[in-house]
Amino acid sequence: MPKSYRSTNWETYTLLDSGKRCKLEQFGPYRLVRPEPRALWKQAWPDEEWAKADAEFIVAGRGDGGEWVSRKEIPSRWEMNYKDMRFWIELAVSRQVGVFPENAAQWDWIRERIERAKRQLRVLNLFGYTGMASLAAAQAGAEVTHVDSSRRAIRMGRENQALSGLEDKPIRWIVEDVMKYARREVKRGVKYDGVIMDPPKYGLGPKRERWEFFRGFGSLCEVLRETLSDNPQFVVVTAYALESPPEILVPHIETMMKEYGGKLEVGELVVVEKSAGRNIRPAITARWWAG
Numbered sequence: 001m002p003k004s005y006r007s008t009n010w011e012t013y014t015l016l017d018s019g020k021r022c023k024l025e026q027f028g029p030y031r032l033v034r035p036e037p038r039a040l041w042k043q044a045w046p047d048e049e050w051a052k053a054d055a056e057f058i059v060a061g062r063g064d065g066g067e068w069v070s071r072k073e074i075p076s077r078w079e080m081n082y083k084d085m086r087f088w089i090e091l092a093v094s095r096q097v098g099v100f101p102e103n104a105a106q107w108d109w110i111r112e113r114i115e116r117a118k119r120q121l122r123v124l125n126l127f128g129y130t131g132m133a134s135l136a137a138a139q140a141g142a143e144v145t146h147v148d149s150s151r152r153a154i155r156m157g158r159e160n161q162a163l164s165g166l167e168d169k170p171i172r173w174i175v176e177d178v179m180k181y182a183r184r185e186v187k188r189g190v191k192y193d194g195v196i197m198d199p200p201k202y203g204l205g206p207k208r209e210r211w212e213f214f215r216g217f218g219s220l221c222e223v224l225r226e227t228l229s230d231n232p233q234f235v236v237v238t239a240y241a242l243e244s245p246p247e248i249l250v251p252h253i254e255t256m257m258k259e260y261g262g263k264l265e266v267g268e269l270v271v272v273e274k275s276a277g278r279n280i281r282p283a284i285t286a287r288w289w290a291g
């Protein structure tokens, strides 16, 4: 049975309301309106509440692009925290803000796996974005290699590491195409005890190498199999916007982990709105851990 994973430990983020293909979110002191294609229902709160938003992302054209329109005085970036991790929120042209709040359930799980291992784990974080999962892993005691194609995301990751007071923790920040990097690690014989992957449906490497989930994910898992240590502890995949059930991840992770036994669970990340309790399920996930 697929599971639902909800991030229940936020004190600074709330999904306030949703509807008309939009969501109204509280990020620290600021309220934002962003597109949400899954919110096909009516907004539960009246228009006056939505009008209190500080900024709204207006989509332009068919892709992810568009622009932020400020309705009030709002800084270009501000600090927030999740537990003892601190990070920057920045309004980006992609509509993203520097953090995927629904992912907090994964950060907690990663931390738990590392703490339970009671030894220093080497963790590879692919498609790692601004580094929240890397910070969680490092904070729990892991040595982390973080890979993303976006220089901006890596810059924010380093800033988040400093903001969280984790400068002395071993995180290597790498701007590279994930497939190229994974293949290079196999050649170098580098081994990992934990793997985190947040693959988008489509993406680009730094030299415009194309990433397509349905063409590349199986091959990536096969390459990663060669990078596993003798005693891997966990693998976690979070995949956005695929419009597919979480079971599609099972054969890939089973093949990747078949020599190790362990347990595999799949499900969806869920965000519940404050206004009327409706669920938004932005990502599917697979979690494997050593039994």
Ligand SMILES: C[S@@+](CC[C@H](N)C(=O)[O-])C[C@H]1O[C@@H](n2cnc3c(N)ncnc32)[C@H](O)[C@@H]1O
Pocket (backbone or CB within 6 Å): 098, 099, 100, 103, 127, 128, 129, 130, 131, 132, 133, 147, 148, 149, 150, 153, 176, 177, 178, 179, 198, 199, 200, 202, 203, 204, 205, 206, 209, 210, 211, 240
């Ligand atoms: C869905 S986001 C990750 C979300 C993040 N883990 C979080 O919760 O904060 C996907 C990331 O993949 C990166 N990306 C896309 N294609 C890539 C590629 N070929 N190689 C490396 N990174 C890539 C993007 O720059 C983006 O940061």
